[in-house]
Amino acid sequence: MRNQDLVSIIVPVYNVENYLSQCLNSLKRQMYNNIEIILVDDGSTDGSGVILDDFAKNESRAKVIHQENMGVSAARNKGLENATGKWVAFVDSDDWVERDYIDRLVDAAEIHDTKFAYCSLSLETGGRGQISILPLKTGKHKVEEVFDNIFFSYNGKGAGISQGLFDRQIIVDNMIKFDQNLKRYEEWIFYSLYIPQVEEVAVINHPLYHFNQAPASIKHKYRVYTESRAMDAEYLLGSFENNMELYSVDPKLYEKGLKLKYVEIIIKYAANIWDKRNEASTKDKHKAVKNLIENYKFHEKFKDFDFGEVNPRQKMEIRIAKSHSEMQLSTYIRGLSMLGKK
Numbered sequence: 001m002r003n004q005d006l007v008s009i010i011v012p013v014y015n016v017e018n019y020l021s022q023c024l025n026s027l028k029r030q031m032y033n034n035i036e037i038i039l040v041d042d043g044s045t046d047g048s049g050v051i052l053d054d055f056a057k058n059e060s061r062a063k064v065i066h067q068e069n070m071g072v073s074a075a076r077n078k079g080l081e082n083a084t085g086k087w088v089a090f091v092d093s094d095d096w097v098e099r100d101y102i103d104r105l106v107d108a109a110e111i112h113d114t115k116f117a118y119c120s121l122s123l124e125t126g127g128r129g130q131i132s133i134l135p136l137k138t139g140k141h142k143v144e145e146v147f148d149n150i151f152f153s154y155n156g157k158g159a160g161i162s163q164g165l166f167d168r169q170i171i172v173d174n175m176i177k178f179d180q181n182l183k184r185y186e187e188w189i190f191y192s193l194y195i196p197q198v199e200e201v202a203v204i205n206h207p208l209y210h211f212n213q214a215p216a217s218i219k220h221k222y223r224v225y226t227e228s229r230a231m232d233a234e235y236l237l238g239s240f241e242n243n244m245e246l247y248s249v250d251p252k253l254y255e256k257g258l259k260l261k262y263v264e265i266i267i268k269y270a271a272n273i274w275d276k277r278n279e280a281s282t283k284d285k286h287k288a289v290k291n292l293i294e295n296y297k298f299h300e301k302f303k304d305f306d307f308g309e310v311n312p313r314q315k316m317e318i319r320i321a322k323s324h325s326e327m328q329l330s331t332y333i334r335g336l337s338m339l340g341k342k
Contacts, residue, residue, distance in 0.1 A: 002110075004034035005086040007102050008168065010079030011039050011093050012072045017047040019094035019212060024055050026096040032103040037062040038079045043069030048093075073178035073186045076161075080171065088166045090187075094212045095124075095162065101208040105165035108202035112140035115167040116194070117202035118150070118159055121209040131207045138205045144253060146201050150191060152257035161187035162209050170197050185236050192240050196247035224280070225272040225288075230296050233265045237301075259302040260314065266298055266321045270333045290326040299324050 009027060013020065027037050039062060041049045049066060056062040065078055076090060087106060091097060101119075109117040123130045134153070136146060150159045170176070176193045178186045237258065244254055272278070273288045280288070293299070303322050310318065320332050 004032060005106070006084065007032065007035045007087045007089060007106060007165075008079070008083035008085035009035055009037050009089050009091055009102070010076055010083065011037065011091050012042055012075030012079065013039060013044060013048050013052060013093040014042040014069065014072070014075070015044050015046045015048060016094045017044075017051060020048055020051050022096050023091065023093050024051070024059075026099075026101075027091065028055075028059055029099050030097075030102050031100050032106060035061055035102060036083070036085060038082055039064045040075040040078050041066045042072065042075040043067060071180060071183065073180040073182060076178045076186075077180070080168075080177065083168060085168060088168045088171065089164070090161045091209075092162055092212075096210045096212075097162075098208045098210075102165075104204055104206070104208060108138075108204050109165055112200065112202040114140060114200045114202045115170055115198045116164060117204065118164040119204040119206060119208040121160065121163055121211050122207040123213050124210050125213050133207075134203060134205045136203045136205060138203055141201050141203055143195060143198055143201055144250075146203065147195070147253045148257060150195060150201075151188065151254065152260070159191070160209070160211065161190060162211075164191075166194060170194065179239065182236060182239075183232060188236065189239050189243070192243040196243070196249055222275065222277045224275075224278050225269055227291065227295065229272075230265070230269060230292055233269075234296060234298075237261055237265075255305075256307060259305050259307065260310075262298045262301045263314075263318055263321045266292070266329065267317050267333070270329050271336070274330065274333045274337060276337070286326065286330060289330050293324060293326055293329070297324075 011023065011027070016023075027035075037059065039052045039056070041052055041064060052064045056064045063082065065082065067075070067078060079090075080088070087109070089102060089105065105117045105119060109115070120134045121132055123132060134149060136149060153159060171194070174193065174197055176190065179189045182189065240254075241258060244251070269292050270289045273280075273285050278285065299321055302318075307314075307318055316332075320328050323329075
């Protein structure tokens with residue numbers, strides 16, 4: 001049996017009592033024994049805190065930290081502050097993992113002598129899971145080969161933080177933290193600080209992680225977008241670009257993907273506003289979309305950019321986003337809704 005370096009598994013928890021036991025049991029059953037499970041209760045108001053305390057009573061490798069509600073980034077940062085392992089992994093409290101999740105990630109990193117390993121995942125919708133296979137072979141890759149996949153795969157979302165295994169010393173030496181100014185996509189910025197520190201990546205093209213997309217999951221509650229969402233997006237993409245420039249990352253690796261993110265913001269914001277669950281009047285919906293276009297001018301980030309080869313839908317959405325026309329944008333989104341497309 002090989003010597004097992006300690007792995008810190010950080011789990012931020014907030015009001016997930018219906019899913020939490022499945023997550024915790026999947027961690028308890030890990031084939032890799034030398035783990036510390038750092039459970040950060042981010043001010044839960046349901047029974048999550050009690051479930052964590054009961055779990056820790058019977059699991060010596062678990063440590064529970066209770067704090068006031070400060071958001072997932074603060075919870076993960078608290079976990080990092082208390083982590084002592086050579087490696088760090090992150091698991092969301094309404095998801096679950098395979099028994100060999102940690103074992104295979106560590107094994108891949110050690111075999112290929114890399115400071116980062118990541119795997120594919122299964123998207124769980126309450127029925128049969130949909131496996132998201134990486135467009136990469138299992139094995140060692142130069143970071144340039146996986147850059148686009150890490151940041152812009154999975155319909156533009158990039159790799160989830162829970163797909164990765166991170167070297168804690170790199171995190172400490174570079175003072176890498178989750179940005180607590182962000183309420184979403186905070187992992188994207190974490191990756192933008194971490195990935196420039198590594199040269200090679202170990203890939204496991206097997207779904208070791210189960211990402212919960214069930215309708216009742218905390219990830220899938222509909223909320224009407226407000227301008228704060230646009231402000232967050234502006235801050236997010238600006239931070240990403242600043243980090244790329246800070247570490248002198250070749251623009252060819254990220255420029256097209258970043259421009260497509262700006263297009264995506266425009267399209268998704270309008271789609272959210274015109275969602276049938278939004279009870280606002282038609283007039284107010286038009287106004288909300290117009291405010292986004294006029295106040296944030298995201299189209300200026302890509303209006304003169306040549307995207308090159310894109311798929312037909314992307315081509316259409318780029319043209320509409322470049323038009324800076326609320327009427328074209330709203331008409332397109334309402335047309336998709338009538339066709340039952342998202």
